[in-house]
Amino acid sequence: xxxxxxxxxxxxxxxxxxxxxxxxxxxxxxxxxxxxxxxxxxxxxxxxxxxxxxxxxxxxxxxxxxxxxxxxxxxxxxxxxxxxxxxxxxxxx
Numbered sequence: 677x678x679x680x681x682x683x684x685x686x687x688x689x690x691x692x693x694x695x696x697x698x699x700x701x702x703x704x705x706x707x708x709x710x711x712x713x714x715x716x717x718x719x720x721x722x723x724x725x726x727x728x729x730x731x732x733x734x735x736x737x738x739x740x741x742x743x744x745x746x747x748x749x750x751x752x753x754x755x756x757x758x759x760x761x762x763x764x765x766x767x768x769x
Contacts, residue, residue: 680704681712681719685768688716692730692767695749710747713766720768730765734758 678686683702687693699706717727732741732750736758741750749763 680708681716684709684712685716685720688727688766688768692728692765694763694765695747696763698766713747716768725768728767728769730767732764733762735760735762 680702684698687698687701693701695706695709698709702709713727720726729747731744733739734741734753734756737753737756739753739755741761741764744750744764747764747766750761752759753761
């Protein structure tokens with residue numbers, strides 16, 4: 677039986693997903709996904725693979741959060757102050 681992280685690696689190797697997709701597919705809470713993502717990032721370096729982050733985007737003005745270092749979705753756009761933000765997506769390459 678594979679662990680949650682192994683299942684998450686398999687899921688992200690197939691296609692890109694956001695945290696909500698991952699939590700629903702693996703039947704875990706979203707906050708657990710964030711913890712696993714940070715560990716997966718470290719363990720993938722030994723496998724010569726990497727976790728690619730497709731950045732969050734403001735739906736209202738189109739601002740892209742390229743330089744964001746955290747896995748969680750931003751709370752508000754720094755340009756238009758909108759809270760309508762498309763969450764970041766993750767994939768393994």
